[in-house]
Amino acid sequence: MTRKTRTARRLEHAAQPDLFGEAPAAAVEGLRYERDFLSLAEEAELLGIVQGLPLKEMRYKEYTARRRGTSFGGSYDFDTNRLKPGPPLPEALHPLRAKVAAWAGIAPEDLGHMLIAEYRPGTPLGWHRDVPDFEDIIGVSLHNDAVMQFRPYVPGAPASGPAALEFLIEPRSVYLLRGPARWAWQHAIAPTEALRYSITLRTRRTR
Numbered sequence: 001m002t003r004k005t006r007t008a009r010r011l012e013h014a015a016q017p018d019l020f021g022e023a024p025a026a027a028v029e030g031l032r033y034e035r036d037f038l039s040l041a042e043e044a045e046l047l048g049i050v051q052g053l054p055l056k057e058m059r060y061k062e063y064t065a066r067r068r069g070t071s072f073g074g075s076y077d078f079d080t081n082r083l084k085p086g087p088p089l090p091e092a093l094h095p096l097r098a099k100v101a102a103w104a105g106i107a108p109e110d111l112g113h114m115l116i117a118e119y120r121p122g123t124p125l126g127w128h129r130d131v132p133d134f135e136d137i138i139g140v141s142l143h144n145d146a147v148m149q150f151r152p153y154v155p156g157a158p159a160s161g162p163a164a165l166e167f168l169i170e171p172r173s174v175y176l177l178r179g180p181a182r183w184a185w186q187h188a189i190a191p192t193e194a195l196r197y198s199i200t201l202r203t204r205r206t207r
Helices: 003-014 022-027 040-050 091-104
Strands: 031-034 056-060 063-072 075-077 082-084 113-119 125-128 134-142 146-152 165-169 174-177 185-189 196-204
Touching: 040 091, 040 134, 040 196, 091 134, 091 174, 091 196
Parallel strands: none
Antiparallel strands: 031 174, 056 063, 063 113, 075 082, 113 196, 125 185, 134 174, 134 196, 146 165, 146 185
8 A cells, every 4th residue: 555545544534533434343343443542652662662672583383474573471382273371571561551451441460462563564464363362352553554454254264365344553553353353353464564563462261
């Protein structure tokens, strides 16, 4: 997507009650989004933290992704399909977890997993649902835009294909996937135009 198109989308969304607009938000039940969740100062502080972390290329079985990342509170082994223990969340990231938890209406300690990912220019994230060990999925976006895509989840569907809906995710924004948005839809990230970071927090599934 060109910068001109991104600008046009911003202008279109500016007149809407929220970034996704009433119709798309209603189409994806359980999706919640808020722009300007973070202040510029909060974003700058978080960028300093995440850019100082030892990020590594992320592997999914035999596939090595273009995005780099690290996780706290657990590490998913895609070879055995098991969630393994991981390092605890650094204290520097506790304020973000508390703020996200308050926004989502849950206790901070319920957000037991955090994934930090770096998207260099041209980095995509393919179609997927998050692994079944997790329930609520909450994402915070830093530094640059992303286009998030949704399509209904169909078991056995090809790993590529058209999106039913796509939304512009702005820096400093937050989104929540809960209920049908979490389980009845797949999501993807289109190749990014500029360097971007995401912080994804998840609750553990209890059933």
